[in-house]
Amino acid sequence: MAQVALEGIHKVYPNGFEAVQTCSFVIQDGEFVVLVGPSGCGKSTLLRMIAGLEDITEGTLRIGDRVVNDVDPADRNIAMVFQNYALYPHMTVAKNMGYGLKNRGISKTEIDAKVQEAAKMLNLTDYLDRRPSQLSGGQRQRVAMGRAIVRQPDLFLFDEPLSNLDAKLRNQMRIEVRALQRRLGTTAVYVTHDQVEAMTMADRIIVLNGGRIEQIGTPKEIYSTPASTFVASFMGAPPMNVLNATVSSDKHVTLDEGLELPVAAPAASSGPILVGIRPEDLTLGEGTTPFDVQIVEELGAQRLLHGTLGGQAFSVSVNKDHEAGTGTIPVSITPGAVHFFSREDGFRI
Amino acid sequence: MADLTQTQIAQPTPSRLRFKWNTIFDHLILIAGSLLMLMPLVYAFITASYDPVTIHREGLALTFGDELGSNFEKALFEKGGFTKTVDGMVMLKNSFILGIGFAVGKIIISMMAAYAIVYFRLRFATFAFWIIFTTLLLPLEVRILPSYEAIQRLGMANTYSGLIVPLIASATGTFFFRQFFRAVPEELVEAARIDGAGPVKFFIDILVPLSRTMIAAIFIIMFVFGWNQYLWPTLITTDESLFTLVRGIKQIVLTYSDAAIPEHGQALALAIVAMLPPVLIVIFFQSWFVKGLTESDK
Numbered sequence: 001m002a003q004v005a006l007e008g009i010h011k012v013y014p015n016g017f018e019a020v021q022t023c024s025f026v027i028q029d030g031e032f033v034v035l036v037g038p039s040g041c042g043k044s045t046l047l048r049m050i051a052g053l054e055d056i057t058e059g060t061l062r063i064g065d066r067v068v069n070d071v072d073p074a075d076r077n078i079a080m081v082f083q084n085y086a087l088y089p090h091m092t093v094a095k096n097m098g099y100g101l102k103n104r105g106i107s108k109t110e111i112d113a114k115v116q117e118a119a120k121m122l123n124l125t126d127y128l129d130r131r132p133s134q135l136s137g138g139q140r141q142r143v144a145m146g147r148a149i150v151r152q153p154d155l156f157l158f159d160e161p162l163s164n165l166d167a168k169l170r171n172q173m174r175i176e177v178r179a180l181q182r183r184l185g186t187t188a189v190y191v192t193h194d195q196v197e198a199m200t201m202a203d204r205i206i207v208l209n210g211g212r213i214e215q216i217g218t219p220k221e222i223y224s225t226p227a228s229t230f231v232a233s234f235m236g237a238p239p240m241n242v243l244n245a246t247v248s249s250d251k252h253v254t255l256d257e258g259l260e261l262p263v264a265a266p267a268a269s270s271g272p273i274l275v276g277i278r279p280e281d282l283t284l285g286e287g288t289t290p291f292d293v294q295i296v297e298e299l300g301a302q303r304l305l306h307g308t309l310g311g312q313a314f315s316v317s318v319n320k321d322h323e324a325g326t327g328t329i330p331v332s333i334t335p336g337a338v339h340f341f342s343r344e345d346g347f348r349i
Numbered sequence: 350m351a352d353l354t355q356t357q358i359a360q361p362t363p364s365r366l367r368f369k370w371n372t373i374f375d376h377l378i379l380i381a382g383s384l385l386m387l388m389p390l391v392y393a394f395i396t397a398s399y400d401p402v403t404i405h406r407e408g409l410a411l412t413f414g415d416e417l418g419s420n421f422e423k424a425l426f427e428k429g430g431f432t433k434t435v436d437g438m439v440m441l442k443n444s445f446i447l448g449i450g451f452a453v454g455k456i457i458i459s460m461m462a463a464y465a466i467v468y469f470r471l472r473f474a475t476f477a478f479w480i481i482f483t484t485l486l487l488p489l490e491v492r493i494l495p496s497y498e499a500i501q502r503l504g505m506a507n508t509y510s511g512l513i514v515p516l517i518a519s520a521t522g523t524f525f526f527r528q529f530f531r532a533v534p535e536e537l538v539e540a541a542r543i544d545g546a547g548p549v550k551f552f553i554d555i556l557v558p559l560s561r562t563m564i565a566a567i568f569i570i571m572f573v574f575g576w577n578q579y580l581w582p583t584l585i586t587t588d589e590s591l592f593t594l595v596r597g598i599k600q601i602v603l604t605y606s607d608a609a610i611p612e613h614g615q616a617l618a619l620a621i622v623a624m625l626p627p628v629l630i631v632i633f634f635q636s637w638f639v640k641g642l643t644e645s646d647k
Contacts, residue, residue, distance in 0.1 A: 053539050074545035086536035090558040099554070100544035147544075 002064035002077075002154035002187055003029045004050065009059035011045055011211075019045040021212045022059070027189065027204075032181055034190045036198040037208035038234070044159060046208070047191045051080050051157050063154055074103070079148035080157040083164060085140045087132040087147075094119075094128040097146045111150075118146045121180070138169045145177070149184065156181065156188040162197065174201060195235050199223070207231050225339075229346040232276050232339060238304055241314050243275045244343070259310030261289065263333060266340045266349050274346070276339035279304070279317040284324065287332025291316060296324050390624070397421070397617035404613040420614040425622065429600075435589045437619055440597040444576055444623070447593055450513040451575025452568045459522030459567075460560070464552055466523075467530040468538070478527065485520045489581055497584055507588040516581060522567055529563050530556065566641025569634050573627040594623040 004027040011020040020042040035043040048054035052073035098111040215227035226232035233239040251265040297304035340349040398417035425437035505511030
């Protein structure tokens, strides 16, 4: 169990590429933190710096009370689950799980006991004598988890561990991983590019973009008050509609194409602005704003309507019992559900 | 299995016939090829059953004579050579020492070289690799005088180590292992690092077991290669007790030459003996061999 503190952590590769810009945050003891962002945003680099697989260019990293910048990965008391599981192909499941313990000089009987215990927790008892190649993807994933938990680490690190599984198994493992972490109470850092995983699993989400932290917050905070247009469009599926608009001196919000939106402009702004509206914060068939529907996507529980609003791309999500077709239809915007962002840097106003 | 039976039933007769013709044709080619390769062996084996005088007079034979047992026995157990101290068994032992030492040495050296090149951030790793690779352009035959001179000065002439060590640097082996190691996923190294395996442990616990089919394949190639070495053993061993089979055959023919007729029968018997171990190794380990070069257990 440990708190992880990053102070002014910064990573520049020898070729000059700045993978992670200076960042500081604290992960509380027992917390499940998800690092999320598109590929190349630096989330894996950040995780690998915490693991010790990547050198830290600048800054201080603490796990518990210890500064671990120069501590070998094996001595940081962490465990990591990799995307491709990274199981040792020539070892049985039991040996895979016990290898780290064996290297620490723990006695054979104690290793056996710990492996048995972990195997029981993960329903792997029947597979202990098998090789990884004889297991299914989900079972391999469990072995990788088992290898992590037998060591009773201070910190779990997950590097997109569910990406290689099919959708159904992924949903199931998502819940299992979360439940296991809750039960063990071990601090966890989880990297993913999947915003659903981030939203469902995290105590707190850290959204990264281009090596920079865009926002840190609970899933609810991230969703309801995104700090920038990047967070707004990255978190949530379908993404938030972001429209170019202008705030006039008398506080009217007008889209660039001339259509006026019936929303209250933010107090301290005027001139060009970005208006964000989530697709589910709109009601069809009411109000006065014309929405030109071009494509209807059937999702079962919902329907997604894609089209244009005042000439800009726009989507609306409606319930399954709401009939929808193409053509122009009036929509009303739920009051208070409108987000405003600066047009210069994309940050929230 | 069920599928297979079904397909067979479903197959119409003509296509089964065509299948058969194909098989026969393929086999004819294979049999012709095998005969071409086997006939010299058959000749050698059968001719080895005659006494030298008959062989000298009538040449190679295709029907068995009555000297087969005694020729093999003499070739293997009769003390021969210039000093009359060395028999076929001693030479067989020497050949095994050379073959195994050569193969094992090459595997160890090239695995370690490849490990260093692939896994350690050496300043000139790629350059070093290409330097190793260019030694393929300098086989033993090209550098034989300096090699001999060096081994001679080190006092290693007429020793097993002098016989083996100068031959075990292997560009081919290093290349094979390098390619293999490069294909081992990066995450495996990282998982091992987190599991507390240092460079030596990772090598022994993970890489060596992972490479075992590769090692077997290279062992087979190198054993046969080492077994068949002729030039270097001829040069570096003048002591007859260190002679290998491959050069011993010639010795039989030579030393008996003052007795008017060389012991052709014994020489042929010894040639058969010299051929057997590489053949057996290839036959028994061929499945490993194919696995090592095609499959990967990663």
